[in-house]
Amino acid sequence: MTMEENLEYMLGSLDNYTNQVINRLVKNLVTNGVATEKEAEQGEKVYIGDKLSKKQGLRHCLSISSLAVQSVEKWEFEKNYKYSFFLTQENFSEKKLKKLIENEKVKLYDDLKGYEPLYVVAERPTVRFYEDNLYLKFLIKLKATDTEGNQSKCRYPIIVIIYSKSDIIEVRFDSMGSMYYRDKFRYVYETIAWLRNNLETNIKLLDLRDVAYFIRENGKDNRVVLAAQDMRMANGGKATVDVGNDDTNVLPFIGELKVLLEEYKEEFDKAPIIKDALEEFIYNKENLSDFPWIKFRFEDRDIEVKITFDYGKRKISLLQHYQSQLVKNVGKERMDYVTSYLLKVRNNIKELSDNNEGNK
DSSP: OOHHHHHHHHHHHGGGOOHHHHHHHHHHHHHTTSEESOGGGBTTBEEOTTSSSHHHHHHHHHHHOHHHHHHHHHHHHHBOOSEEEEEEOSOOOHHHHHHHHHTTSSEEGGGOSSSOOOBSSSOSOEEEEETTEEEEEEEEEEEEEOTTSOEEEEEEEEEEEEOTTSSEEEEEEOOOOTTTOSOTTHHHHHHHHHHHHHSOSOOEEOOOHHHHHHHHHHGGGGTEEEEEEEEEOTTSOEEEEEOTTOTTOOOTTHHHHHHHHHHTHHHHHTOHHHHHHHHHHHHHHHHSSEEEEEEEEETTTTEEEEEEEEETTTTEEEEEEOOOSOGGGSBTHHHHHHHHHHHHHHHHHHHHHHHHHHTO
């Protein structure tokens, strides 16, 4: 693939970026001394102050500066993605990584000469290290032609994070325009297949049900609250309940029944038959129902995450990260925060289980 063709796909991707992302990328270029909006600095830097919009300035900068292209390439490792899920692995090591590099199945980003290569399938990822964690980037080139003959091109990154101090692998990716492929998870499944074929370790999908149910009951201690849930009840009934914008964070109906039982505890204690009937009703709805998805709100960080269980043909526990309009939240910090919390909860559940086994 020529550098000119590679650039075509990068420029085509700009149409998929939000204004917040465009502003972030331009800010990165200015901060790193690649571009400038000051006329006095043109010559030593790419001048974009005369462009009608940030997007035009970014397009101009990418078209003439390899440093600008590299800035976007690095940002793809660090950006906030819409979706993620977790895998577990048993014994991956740096020794195996070196073997992959020697066999040219993986390329160190810092050793690349020229732009990152793009592929039509998930293969030959580039790799960088962040805080000792291994970040693999699979780059897919997407091309489509609409009914009027107009052609669209874009690059589609998928990030795989292998955590050095855990058995967890995280996969991060964005949604894909329907024009490119009907099966939007095709390349995600290809990525899982590549990991299984090349990491030489037992890889399994991580089911997040226990983690989600634990957070639903105990997350308030860390200001992580239930925002909404979809219920499939034992009697065949269906319901989706949402807290909405109420500051009380009480789910409609069942949550309100719990509040009533607490507020009028003395009165209900005098009517034990009614109290027992209500408590049994709440228990049945909460514990005998199936929950296809649950959404949580991280109140300290203005983050909302939806977890869908058994998603797609691979039955993935899929996380959907709701986007913030704040420019400061377009980086990977939001996803890192959610991942750290979920894995801490997973470890807590394991410790509680081990302690219970030890006490038997």
